[in-house]
Amino acid sequence: MASFSSTASADSTNPLNALNIFNTLSSEAQHAPSSGIIGMVEYARGKEGLIPLWVGEGCLPTPDFICDAAAKALKAGETFYTHQRGIPELRQSIARYHQRLYDRPFNPERFFVTGSGMQAIQLAVRMVAGVGDEVVLPSPAWPNLKAAVGVASATAVEVPLDFASDGWRLDLDALFGACTSKTKALFINSPSNPTGWTASLDDLKAILAFARQKNIWIIADEIYTRFYYDDARTNAPSFYEIARDDDKILFVNSFSKNWAMTGWRVGWLSAPPAVADVIGNLIQYSTSGVAPFMQRAAIAALEDGETFVTEQINRARVGRDKLLDRLQGNNILRYAPPAGAFYFFFGVEGEDDGLMLAKRLADEANVGLAPGFAFGQSGSAFMRLCFATHPDQMDLAIDRLNLWLSKE
Secondary structure, three states, rough: OOOOHHHHHOOOOOHHHHHHHHHOHHHHHHHHOHHHHHHHHHHOOOOOOOOOOOOOOOOOOHHHHHHHHHHHHOOOOOOOOOOOOOOHHHHHHHHHHHHHHHHOOOOOOHHEHHHHHHHHHHHHHHHHHOOOEEEEEEEEEOHHHHHHHHHHHOEEEEEEOOOOOOEEEHHHHHHHHOOOOEEEEEEEEEEOOOOOOOHHHHHHOOOHHHHHHHEEEEEEEEOOOOEEEEOOOOOHHHHHHHOOOOOOHHHHEEEOOOOOOOOOOOOOEEHHHHHHHHHHHHHHHHOOOOOOOHHHHHHHHHHOHHHHHHHHHHHHHHHHHHHHHOOOOOOOOOOOOOOEEOEEEEOOOOOOOOHHHHHHHEEEEEEEOOEHHOOOOHOOOOOEEEOOOHHHHHHHHHHHHHHHHHOO
């Protein structure tokens, strides 16, 4: 019987051999970028007393009623293969959830359960783009969006948002001007991670009209639609308010943010039923479906979790208001009040390297932030702070930031 020798094992650590192994990988795998967010987490992990505000999640664990639903399903033996598109009960529950949000009926057949919002993004990109194709997206943007396009062998074309002290803005002429004959989709994340930029309904109407005219897809990441801070509306403006059922829009969403289920990795994709078989096939050839006991937990979240979602939104609003109130008048800060999501994206005058600044804040202020370069070149002078955390933690983080800034 053949076996690996100690010599072969040792040779595998040789830089030349490692390079040879690496070079046999696909180009897409070789060029998949490392996460600048995770890099910062690794840099400062283990610092005693550090307040970690670098990742996109709140501080609350998943509520008991959601965990109990999963435990009950496990005890009942729901551990076998299941519907690739999602169990009918969950798809119906997702449809009812959307009906409550948008006050109109939704067909359960347009919803597909995925193994996280990230998988929903990957499926959406792979459905519409491949070698030689382009996907246009506003930037700064969550790094996984661009990476998902690259892994699908397509090219992400970034259109920088314009920064102003009263809010980030998307130049629609620039967005449309970036589209070419190679463009297969516009990727619109609104409310945006990391800037909090939120498209107006007029923006969405213009984008949809352009996509219809050019016969291109829209990938709509509306994961943060519930985290919106305009008192005139409950939720952020959505393509759901203006789109026809047969419009070429792929909506991606997740249970992570609203229901504190980041570790569960359950999401959904919403699409015209005409492409249902394609989505089912892609799910089959990736994960073969989401575990049924996790889907039972997702049903509990949708049906019984509205009070908890409200608590999550209120917690984020408190964190946002604290930041804006206590940092107001600090002239060396560059930021715009976030209209949505739960991130504070800011820079410091005279500091152009957000990565070095984030490291200094971790070392000198003991506050962990995500460096802005991770979200694209247009964000390189900024840092991202997640304010969906415990009020006491937010107070302490602001104290530390203000003390650090006073020494600058």
